[in-house]
Amino acid sequence: MSLLRQAGLRVRAVARVNFVNLLAVFFLLNIVALSRPAQAMDIKTVKSASGIEAWLVEEHSVPLVALRFAFTGGSSQDPADKAGVSNFLSAMLDEGAGDLKSAEFQERMEDIAMRMSYEDSRDTFYGSVETLSANRPQAMELLKLALTKPRFDDDAIERIRGQLKASIVYASRDPDRVAGNAWYAAAFPNHPYGKPKDGTLETISSITRDDLEAYRSRIFARENLKVVAVGDIDADALAKLLDEVFGDLPQKAKLNSVSDVAPPKKGSLTVTEMDVPQSVAVFGLGGLKRKDPDFMSAFVLNHIIGGGGFASKLMEEVREKRGLAYSVYSYLSPMDHSAIFLGSVATKNEAIAESLDVIRAELKKMLETGPTEEDLKNAKDYLTGSYALRFDSNAKIASQLLGIMVEDMGIDYVNTRNAQIEAVTLEDIKQAAKRFLDLNDLIVTVVGKPAGLAPRG
Template sequence: MTATLATHSASPTTVKTLSPHSGVEAWHVESDVVPLIAVAFTFEGGSAHDPADKPGVAQMLARLLDEGAGELNSDAFQEHLAARAIELSFNAGNDAVGGSLKTLVKHADEAFELLRLALAEPRFDQDAIERVRAQTIAGLRYQQNDPGVMATRRFFEEGFAGHPYGRSTSGTIESVSAITRDDLLAMHRALITRGRIKVAVVGAISTERLSALIDKTFGVLPEATPLTAIEPVALGKLGSQFVVDLDVPQSVIRFGTPGIAWRDPGFIPAYILNHILGGGAFTSRLFQEVREKRGLAYSVGTSLVSYRAASMTWGYTATKNERVGEALKVISDEMARLREDGPSDEELRKAKDYLIGSYALGFDTSTKIAHTLVQIAFEGLGIDYIGHRNGLVGAVTQADIRTAAERILGEGKMLTVIAGRPTGL
């Protein structure tokens, strides 16, 4: 199967679905513009599947995958990467463990072999575990004085209380200290499997050669066994405010309202609404009202957050302790005005024009294309999504925006967390 990777301002590029013998779902964009290959991949299941009493396992797993594999210890593995200028990295989020690989075409065989080793035969040597553990704990200790991190952590604890999304993906000092090699092995067996992976590859490599490399790299992984389902959850405690007491002159604010998932048919109107509200950088209403007109904050914005089992509209800003109440009122009032009156026709037109015209900027490198494709595959949006996405944006009406505002802004209640020592609330 093929589809067209195209935007209104970009040249068409063919996206192919590969059919390797291993059954791994892989999308391929063949391009010989530069002699590089960029690979992005993601496995279903992430930090939400950490043991309830040991958050941080999935993230620690991701940090250890390139710390030695097969017969290569950590130093030898890194030396093999460096000798061929191969870039390999792994990451973990709530819903997935993923990573990326970039290599020159002439080193493709060795690069894919190192990726295979990292995924199929990680060593989890005790010295590497202890080194990564120490680095993680040092980071967690440092973050205890970071108002942005502390506000975010408390926001998730309150908004998703009692749910896996309410736990920190990086864990706590106590939980990371308790993680064992057996915990890492169990998480590896559960997540790094052939049936859970999506792969996207962009670069100067033929379909035939790539199919063989994918079979060799991912085909050796075990079959997937069922994961415990993550129960759907809505953002909770709307209308509540929480303060994390930190002795800092400026409070950091995190706020949220309900959201719409990327897989939801109402996502595109919500995406445009968010752009108008706080996602449009210098042009958004919140930027204009909070920063430009009143000088309350250096930055303010919102974004749509879409997880497998939850979604929300997430906002951020920071202001002097004595102006927190004023900033929150301006934000709340602007949300109410947008909910009640909607955007003007001119606002809607400009937002759509920008979102359509700027979409091609996300495809200016092979790595960006690969990561976008693998995310689309992970969300199940279809191989042709990029080709018709701008059409979806262009078709949004004022009525669609009104419906999205009702779902996202609702009664105007927010969950708010402030890290600092705010006054005037």
């Protein structure tokens, strides 16, 4: 047999192994990992020798480990003149580390069927790793390199810069993205929350290797680290893993001070013209923070208003009864330094004004009279009954638990969450509504060619 043919067979064999491994990871990530309900999960606290803490859910029937971690930081820690550094970094951490250049690093991850990804929010920088148990040592070594010794090679930086700039150009033509950015700019002027989280063409163009390294070295530290592991790993192994992967990070982060802020107590309507057949409107108010005693009541109320899909009041009034829009929704977004109630609707230009009138009327109704007992019962039934679906795979469990850690809700929150919802009364909802549904403060940003709308405020 020729050497060329032997080499070809080896390449095909490796490709088949990698393909099978990737299929295995995909399958394992999506199977039901725990047959018991979420409330019955055994969540352990694990502490490493150096003091790094993590939560652990053991599940040894599936040879997979899902790791989720987060650092306090996010885009609010971007330098004032360089919005987008955090997002840029999130795209660079699997682009080579240690002695491995980008292509080599990616090939190594593929060889062991490892998944690694990063993303940032306004307050947090997130990391995610999934690996087959047999490949855990190699996967954790790659993770450690990515966090502690990223290369930031010039060619990789320029390639990612090009991708990020292309994404920004695309977003500038997307009415949803433009309306969302305009809303945050109106709600949080002169504050990090008001800047485009992904940066601008100008700021992305100016970001250097030193900027990426400066952000990484300031934010990646043990004191502001949260970790969750779910799957085929025990407490002793996790404790060792924590020190092996994260132990070389500095103890203390160097976070910039970010002031608490609230949207202005003055309503406004901003219109950005774009030559599109449909207008997009984003509407919102100040909300309630996650640990506010009225938050759970507001959470149930929002489900009734616009968070419950086709069962929500906004969907019923705007779409079902009047056929004004295909979709309308709302949600609560508590952040570290603020909290908001936000919603959106998209419809043809000539119908956007009426749609917003209907939305205002429904919000006013919720403020003045509140929902019915039937509305409340249906919301509770859905919110409590669907909660277990958030925990039907290792990856989902890890993500949910990390969210609970980041929001500092306590390790027992999984067991108490449904009881908190069941305890909400109509009076509780009315009290919560009075605290954030002040339509005089409603900030609305519209993108398109809306008929009958004039900017104000």
